[in-house]
């Protein structure tokens with residue numbers, strides 16, 4: 001029998017989850033959204049099997065409900081779900097960027113027969129809307145689940161099994177721990193990025209060169225300031241306590257650097273940058289950090305820059321897409337190992353065959 005999954009809020013995240021989960025042939029995806037035009041777009045894009053703006057119709061047959069609305073609307077949706085007729089054994093999960101408040105609210109409000117499991121896929125984009133959805137958005141990213149104590153294990157496992165189609169690395173975490181960690185690595189950086197942009201925008205009024213020279217580092221560190229303001233408003237208000245603590249630590253950290261500058265502490269300033277660089281350089285890469293990349297090939301190449309160009313050209317000519325190229329080891333006297341990451345297994349196999357044909361030694365692991 002088919003599993004019916006209802007997505008509430010068919011935007012960037014809801015649409016991306018839908019696209020990934022509908023790869024399961026046993027799954028039927030129903031969408032609910034407050035906007036009919038969004039549902040129309042989602043149906044045209046092949047994101048949903050069916051869509052409706054009537055919530056009762058959307059959830060009546062659902063075995064799993066995924067609430068992918070903006071955070072404040074997740075609370076309102078849970079309220080509405082308590083009034084509707086649902087399937088016995090239904091699992092309700094969400095994708096909100098904050099977890100403690102939502103999980104607590106769900107436990108208070110939802111009837112005992114309903115299993116609520118908080119969720120947060122740790123990947124996204126500054127874009128929003130179903131047009132930006134992708135079946136591969138969560139590939140190799142972490143997907144946090146925050147089951148409460150007493151949540152039936154078979155229900156958690158059912159959800160984990162369905163989510164395997166996202167190709168994310170599903171992990172379990174306590175909701176409060178989630179909010180503290182994600183507050184530091186995702187929510188607070190959004191505050192910093194936007195504060196920095198606003199600061200420079202103010203300087204711009206005095207001198208228009210700010211705008212023109214703000215390339216490179218400024219663009220890198222402020223990329224996330226282009227995110228959806230409404231979404232981030234909700235996130236900040238929902239993770240208020242942790243963010244206020246982090247902000248205090250931040251203010252202290254900034255004060256310390258300012259003191260070093262005031263006191264002309266050259267060596268300590270260098271240490272400050274060195275410590276940061278060491279931690280930053282040790283961070284996992286986005287596409288490969290969470291789980292071992294499944295579509296990597298390692299190629300022995302002479303340590304010569306022309307070789308990398310040649311390999312890229314060979315693959316490009318056969319329209320084999322690659323997502324990353326990285327040199328593993330280069331020394332003048334030995335062969336370098338070039339790691340190539342492919343989008344999927346079939347592209348990797350085509351790449352392997354082609355490169356072997358041209359005489360390269362190709363390995364699946366380093």
Ligand SMILES: NC(=O)C1=CN([C@@H]2O[C@H](COP(=O)(O)OP(=O)(O)OC[C@H]3O[C@@H](n4cnc5c(N)ncnc54)[C@H](O)[C@@H]3O)[C@@H](O)[C@H]2O)C=CC1
Nearest residue numbers: 009010011012013034069070071073096097124125128129
């Ligand atoms: N954008 C990102 O990078 C990430 C977002 N999230 C979380 O995912 C959720 C959705 O965010 P996005 O997909 O980026 O937003 P989005 O703006 O792309 O999509 C939200 C969708 O929800 C619909 N909606 C609004 N109110 C609704 C309601 N009351 N009932 C049903 N649908 C409603 C909107 O019409 C829209 O289609 C948020 O809770 C956010 O915190 C989680 C991970 C990453």
Ligand SMILES: O=C(O)C(=O)Cc1ccc(O)cc1
Nearest residue numbers: 097121122123124125126224
């Ligand atoms: O693109 C980025 O850097 C993000 O910050 C993506 C993101 C945004 C919100 C989330 O809750 C999780 C991930």
